[in-house]
Amino acid sequence: MLDVTDRHARYFYRALSKHSLLYTEMITTGAILNGNDPERFLAFNDTEHPVALQLGGSDPNDLSQCTRIANNYGYDEVNLNIGCPSPRVQSGSFGACLMAEPELVRDCIQAMRDNSDVPVTVKCRLGIDDQEDFESLLNFIDTVALSGCTHFIIHARNAWLQGLSPKENRDIPPLRYEWVYRAKALRPELTIVINGGINTIDMCLEHLEHVDGVMLGRAIQRNPMLLTQVDHRLFGTPQSATTPHEHIMSMIPYIDQELSRGTRLQHISRHLVTAFQGVPGAKQFRRHISEHAHLESAGSQVVLDALDQLTPAACR
DSSP, rough: OOSSSHHHHHHHHHHOOOSEEEEEEEEEEHHHHEEEEHHHHHHOGGGGGGGEEOOOOOOOOHHHHHHHHHTTTTOEEEEEEEEEHHHHHHTTOOOOGGGOOOOHHHHHHHHHHHTSOOOEEEEEEEETTTOOHHHHHHHHHHHHHHHOOOOOEEEEEEEEESSSOOHTTSSSSSHHHHHHHHHHHOOOTTTTEEESOOOSSSHHHHTTSSSEEEOHHHHHHHHHGGGGGGGHHHOOOOOOOOOOHHHHTTTTTHHHHHHHHHHHHHHHHHHTTTTTTTTTTHHHHHHHHHTTTTTTTTTTTTHHHHTTTSSSGOOO
């Protein structure tokens, strides 16, 4: 997710689930090829594995170059985002607008696969604007699959390129989960992952009756502790007894290490503020961090002091 799943968020999320596949923010080919510091966009902590690099672009040559560069970093997957509807992305002629050009997407994926050491996948929508026919989605999948791509992550909504903001595009276009189920039923040889409006592990289990995987996005941003259920309920590992309080405490060494490298506390703590949804003292926890983490002198003690705002019951 743009401006959300940076390396600090992913480090925190990995502590909550050992088996989930984590995705980077969508990183544009221009940021990697034209910037002075690709390390800033591509570097990640080894503990984040398995982790996928998500790219945004529409030029096969640029995407192939970025994929070759990504090989040096050891990502477990490279994903092309054909689902983002933001005006900024559209102005660069990539993201969801590329659903109107399946042949170009096919060529992009082919170029990436030819230069990748790991699987290359596609994240898309059901369609764009007032496109209301399932056959267009199936044609998109079939055309892109000619590249050899076998893994599609489908946000079960259309993307409206005009008239809706990115936030509205996450809520207003109707969800059509049955289209994703149907795509899987008609193309059983493909790996189909469903995304969009999924907020609980129970919902994940229901979807997994029909598709191969589930992607969670904003639900984790709003309530990261949802990830603590994933390994047990979806991957069958023993239930963890670690509390949210202990998870935050485990971040302190990482925070201290990052601060020593020049990272500002607010860049890490912004991912922690929603860790105590519905817990007594959660509001005070969030307020303390928001009032102090942005200060130039802010250190890990800010987080420790914020934890002190919770009631004793919240620490168990």
